[in-house]
Amino acid sequence: MINIRTSRPDEGQRAVEIWRRAVDATHGFLSKEDRRAIDEMVCDFLPQVSLWLAVDGNDYPLAFMYIDKGHMEALFVDPACRGMGIGAALVSHGLSLHPGMTTDVNEQNVQAIGFYEKMGFSRTGRSSLDGQGRAYPVIHLKYIA
Template sequence: MIIREAEEQDLDKLIELWYEASLKAHDFIDPKYWEANKTTMRELYLPLSQNWVVGDCDGFVSMMGSEVNALFVSPGQQHKGLGTALVNWAKREEGTLTLNVYARNEKAIQFYEKMGFANIETSMDEVLNEKQFRMQWVKG
């Protein structure tokens, strides 16, 4: 599986992937929230991060150092090893990885636990009033 750095021309695909995957993974959050944040994601969050894509933008990981800001796989490409490949790639790059995940996103939590992450902190996302977990992986 080839993982490469995202390029400017990938941004529209990444935003659509993020949006579609967010709707599926976070069905407990009003879809209007994701729609309202498309521009912020495109103009702020992705440009501030290092973004790496797998396949033809079938999945991506956004990182700031060892912080995983986003990990998304296209709904039609899930359960094919793309997310695992992206996390394993990030593990090779960094000795420690941290991320936040909503407590109600049980599939993501199970995935991260399978990848060796552990919950190190619980907090509230004040904007959405959703409990979230801070998870961490440390190279053994």
């Protein structure tokens, strides 16, 4: 059974661990230098913000989502739990709070784009650079009910 709840301050390190495992499994397109730089930013950022966590029956975090002003900035699922509907449950929860939710996905992350389109998101644009100005194109998506 999966429950969704807000994170506690002591769960920041687990969120970083989930992020690292998920990125290692899905973001092979990142250069080693960019991966290290992004890791530093994530280690500083994730423990400081309130996240939505998907937790198992023992209250152990398996995935997280971060939404800022209706924009899903992050959704990461521990690779050991992929394909179990956890990401979909988090997105559905986010949509219940923000019906017109938007998100951005790296163009090279084809599986993620397919996941969001299956969830009802539509492409609204493309940027040739990511949010930090790196040369990783981003697809902009919005949920259309």
